[in-house]
Amino acid sequence: xxxxxxxxxxxxxxxxxxxxxxxxxxxxxxxxxxxxxxxxxxxxxxxxxxxxxxxxxxxxxxxxxxxxxxxxxxxxxxxxxxxxxxxxxxxxxxxxxxxxxxxxxxxxxxxxxxxxxxxxxxxxxxxxxxxxxxxxxxxxxxxxxxxxxxxxxxxxxxxxxxxxxxxxxxxxxxxxxxxxxxxxxxxxxxxxxxxxxxxxxxxxxxxxxxxxxxxxxxxxxx
Amino acid sequence: xxxxxxxxxxxxxxxxxxxxxxxxxxxxxxxxxxxxxxxxxxxxxxxxxxxxxxxxxxxxxxxxxxxxxxxxxxxxxxxxxxxxxxxxxxxxxxxxxxxxxxxxxxxxxxxxxxxxxxxxxxxxxxxxxxxxxxxxxxxxxxxx
Numbered sequence: 001x002x003x004x005x006x007x008x009x010x011x012x013x014x015x016x017x018x019x020x021x022x023x024x025x026x027x028x029x030x031x032x033x034x035x036x037x038x039x040x041x042x043x044x045x046x047x048x049x050x051x052x053x054x055x056x057x058x059x060x061x062x063x064x065x066x067x068x069x070x071x072x073x074x075x076x077x078x079x080x081x082x083x084x085x086x087x088x089x090x091x092x093x094x095x096x097x098x099x100x101x102x103x104x105x106x107x108x109x110x111x112x113x114x115x116x117x118x119x120x121x122x123x124x125x126x127x128x129x130x131x132x133x134x135x136x137x138x139x140x141x142x143x144x145x146x147x148x149x150x151x152x153x154x155x156x157x158x159x160x161x162x163x164x165x166x167x168x169x170x171x172x173x174x175x176x177x178x179x180x181x182x183x184x185x186x187x188x189x190x191x192x193x194x195x196x197x198x199x200x201x202x203x204x205x206x207x208x209x210x211x212x213x214x215x216x217x218x219x220x221x222x
Numbered sequence: 223x224x225x226x227x228x229x230x231x232x233x234x235x236x237x238x239x240x241x242x243x244x245x246x247x248x249x250x251x252x253x254x255x256x257x258x259x260x261x262x263x264x265x266x267x268x269x270x271x272x273x274x275x276x277x278x279x280x281x282x283x284x285x286x287x288x289x290x291x292x293x294x295x296x297x298x299x300x301x302x303x304x305x306x307x308x309x310x311x312x313x314x315x316x317x318x319x320x321x322x323x324x325x326x327x328x329x330x331x332x333x334x335x336x337x338x339x340x341x342x343x344x345x346x347x348x349x350x351x352x353x354x355x356x357x358x359x360x361x362x363x364x365x366x
Binding site: 008009010013040043044047048050051052054055 | 269270271274275277278313316317318319355356
């Protein structure tokens with residue numbers, strides 16, 4: 001999922017200062033799962049914002065809506081009936097959702113309520129960790145299902161480096177050395193030989209090196 | 223401020239604090255009428271939004287009363303509630319309402335005295351803190 005965290009209240013209050021009526025829009029997908037911008041978080045932020053404004057003697061009307069998926073135009077269209085009553089929109093979705101609203105409603109200021117952080121997985125309840133960087137050329141088949149791009153601090157394709165100590169990364173002792181994890185996994189699978197094969201230099205153009213990316217499926221395009 | 227009588231909402235778990243309130247009654251213990259009790263099936267049922275809504279609607283203080291650690295009827299609802307209260311305290315600090323207006327307390331069903339004392343302590347604490355700034359701002363709005 002795409003993970004996110006709510007921005008500090010001070011920042012949110014500051015950008016909403018000029019307004020009296022806003023739409024607060026959540027998303028039922030990734031940000032719901034990582035407890036950053038689902039229906040529940042929309043309710044909490046709405047209540048907190050209204051209280052914060054009241055303590056300063058001001059009034060903020062907040063219309064709460066949580067869309068099924070904020071990164072899809074079909075669902076963003078549901079805001080049409082509410083958008084006119086709002087002076088601005090605050091989105092609790094990831095950056096994709098915020099931009100989709102900005103694209104659809106060109107005359108309405110849109111503000112992000114969360115900092116979109118990374119593509120990750122739940123380690124346990126309340127803990128999410130980075131697992132994928134969307135490099136566009138997956139190497140997980142070579143590395144025992146553990147990504148050296150997302151999980152090695154240096155993104156080494158042939159590791160570990162000299163900073164690996166007792167299975168931990170020199171960058172932070174809380175970070176597992178990805179290459180230690182890869183080695184342990186390959187060993188458990190009896191695939192130690194694979195470790196000996198050098199992975200060639202990666203073509204980063206499939207990642208961000210080639211500029212903003214697009215996927216076009218000819219069979220689906222209308 | 224001298225005549226300020228706070229309104230306090232207490233979310234009380236059916237299996238402990240609510241029964242402790244009954245116990246306090248049976249023992250003829252006095253506690254301030256400022257505390258308005260809402261019975262919940264478990265303190266873990268109390269969500270962040272319930273606490274915020276109580277404050278938004280004008281409560282001056284809120285506390286969640288759950289079972290003693292290890293005694294939750296539903297295993298760990300009290301622990302979950304404690305974590306939520308801690309989260310809300312931080313949020314209230316961020317918006318200058320003050321996290322100290324919200325507390326988590328633990329007690330067993332037999333602790334009538336503890337229930338009454340908690341009500342006294344919380345009332346005194348909130349009285350010292352003064353009215354919920356949200357409420358006073360709203361009143362000023364009406365007066366204007």
